[in-house]
Amino acid sequence: MPRNNSYSHPLPFPILIGDIGGTNARFSILIDVYAEPKEFPIIQTADFATIDEAIQAGVLDKTSVQPRAAILAIAGPIRGEEIPLTNCPWVVRPKAMIKGLGLEEILIVNDFEAQALAIASLTEEHREPIGNGNEGMTASKVVLGPGTGLGVAGLIHAEHTWIPVPGEGGHVDVGPRSERDRAIFPHLEPIEGRISAEQLLCGRGMVNIYQAICKADGKPQTFRDPAEISSAGLAGRDAAAAETLSLFSTYLGRVAGDLALIFMARGGVYLAGGISQKILPALRRPEFRAAFEDKAPHSAMLRAIPTYVVTHPMAALAGLASYARTPSRFGLGTEGRRWKG
Numbered sequence: 001m002p003r004n005n006s007y008s009h010p011l012p013f014p015i016l017i018g019d020i021g022g023t024n025a026r027f028s029i030l031i032d033v034y035a036e037p038k039e040f041p042i043i044q045t046a047d048f049a050t051i052d053e054a055i056q057a058g059v060l061d062k063t064s065v066q067p068r069a070a071i072l073a074i075a076g077p078i079r080g081e082e083i084p085l086t087n088c089p090w091v092v093r094p095k096a097m098i099k100g101l102g103l104e105e106i107l108i109v110n111d112f113e114a115q116a117l118a119i120a121s122l123t124e125e126h127r128e129p130i131g132n133g134n135e136g137m138t139a140s141k142v143v144l145g146p147g148t149g150l151g152v153a154g155l156i157h158a159e160h161t162w163i164p165v166p167g168e169g170g171h172v173d174v175g176p177r178s179e180r181d182r183a184i185f186p187h188l189e190p191i192e193g194r195i196s197a198e199q200l201l202c203g204r205g206m207v208n209i210y211q212a213i214c215k216a217d218g219k220p221q222t223f224r225d226p227a228e229i230s231s232a233g234l235a236g237r238d239a240a241a242a243e244t245l246s247l248f249s250t251y252l253g254r255v256a257g258d259l260a261l262i263f264m265a266r267g268g269v270y271l272a273g274g275i276s277q278k279i280l281p282a283l284r285r286p287e288f289r290a291a292f293e294d295k296a297p298h299s300a301m302l303r304a305i306p307t308y309v310v311t312h313p314m315a316a317l318a319g320l321a322s323y324a325r326t327p328s329r330f331g332l333g334t335e336g337r338r339w340k341g
């Protein structure tokens with residue numbers, strides 16, 4: 001039975017659920033425990049000066065349902081009464097939002113915490129397996145998502161509860177291992193003396209890898225944009241772009257394997273973020289999984305761990321909805337980030 005912990009006091013329905021990224025904000029309303037969430041069109045954050053205006057115009061003006069509570073996932077640290085978003089000028093002011101939007105309560109969580117909530121119960125139709133692992137184990141999991149940055153969270157399974165562990169795992173060190181890495185790494189620009197995973201495994205990171213390959217080989221740089229590199233690489237139109245995807249997959253596999261070791265993630269490692277879905281054919285090739293398993297003396301353990309690409313179009317919203325329905329399934333700490341009117 002799920003334990004009733006001090007964090008599990010349910011929020012009152014209807015609950016407004018929001019996933020606020022740097023570019024896009026996605027919302028839905030959960031009428032009650034049983035109903036499917038009512039989804040609203042994706043909002044471009046640049047179209048509204050404040051998040052409160054965006055919710056009013058993009059959600060509340062489009063429905064007769066008045067939510068009593070809100071759960072919002074945002075990119076950035078959650079501290080204090082004014083919470084600025086990373087990569088977007090919006091600031092969340094929970095007390096003013098409660099008053100302005102007629103809510104009773106607001107809970108704010110980290111965007112990768114929401115991704116972690118989502119992977120607790122993603123079904124087959126919303127994930128694509130990469131390689132062979134032992135499916136279906138109820139055990140700790142990890143989610144990492146290359147997008148604008150590299151988000152990481154663990155999901156610990158303990159005492160019949162899923163406990164999301166957000167952190168800054170995207171900023172772990174990455175070093176060269178192969179002969180080819182040793183030729184390319186000198187052309188990557190360190191930040192304060194080091195190369196972190198996020199410098200390689202996000203949109204900007206893909207460009208960094210591509211540029212380093214071109215510099216190492218003394219070739220001109222044709223592309224400036226990650227989408228151009230991935231489409232040329234996937235189509236096999238450009239050798240440097242194709243190698244970029246191969247190395248991106250290798251480095252992602254290495255970091256994913258390290259995180260699996262850290263969290264003993266026998267329940268699986270999940271690749272979220274916008275880029276994983278877009279480069280899925282590259283991740284299906286051998287490099288990602290080979291690098292993931294290449295963790296002597298624990299390769300046997302890694303071979304048994306399944307890896308997936310999250311294909312759910314609104315995974316974070318789905319995660320928040322499962323939390324809203326049954327908070328007692330999750331050990332989600334809410335101190336300092338739950339406000340009442």
Ligand SMILES: Nc1ncnc2c1ncn2[C@@H]1O[C@H](COP(=O)(O)OP(=O)(O)OP(=O)(O)O)[C@@H](O)[C@H]1O
Nearest residue numbers: 021022023024147148203204226227230273274278
């Ligand atoms: N086809 C593609 N191949 C590789 N990278 C891409 C592609 N399309 C977009 N990107 C890069 O993906 C990054 C955006 O990632 P993502 O779509 O996950 O957004 P995000 O970080 O979740 O932010 P938001 O939630 O605000 O949209 C950008 O750096 C962008 O340049």
